[in-house]
Amino acid sequence: MSELRIATCTYQEFQPEMGTPIRTTAGHPRFALSYQIAGHAKLVTPAWALVKANLPEDAYEFQYRRQLSAAGLDAIRAELYAIAGAYDLDSPAVLLCFDRLNKPGYFCHRTHFARWYAAETGELVPELGAVCAPKPWDQGGLF
Template structure:
């Protein structure tokens, strides 16, 4: 099987030199991007019902992992290779979503996918985003 490198990031923090941008969100992008999306990874996109359920992280992950297990790593790998291979398999397939992870305790499906993928394939999935937000200037700075 072809080599596939996977990473994760937000739409907002992604830059084209990071790899092939792949949508993993139930909804489309809600703002203009400075790059073109390579494709939509439907097998790892959480369904709207799960997104709207407003569950705690552990309950959400339980349901999301069920979806991932049903698809399995081989089909997911095939889908990602089909998308990234049309672009460039020598760079990571970067799975994108909206949720920023630059504050402790924040989570999203891409972090859950990364954990699951590492557990079932023993392949690391680095997070390319989660850069600290710049501090807002205070009115009293001198």
């Protein structure tokens, strides 16, 4: 099996040269896309109940990580490999969502997935869309 590389982005910021676009949202995009989605990663998609729960980020991430762990790393990798493998394994499988990360206070399941995946595998999952500038304490600055 070829190595599967994974990245994340928004539907809005994704460009085809970034990789293979994969849906990870409970709902379909309600706007026209200039590219075709390769498939839907259902095991990575948050459950509707979680999406609608309006939880604080730490509680959301805890519940989402439980969902990912219940699905299992091997099954998630197999699902992503099957979708990306049908297109182009030489470019990253790009997990797409609606939420822009450059808005203060916003969070997204794709960031939580990236942290979970890195913890499970040691492999980093880069964000290809715009992100907020790091806070001073994230850079070893003020605190």
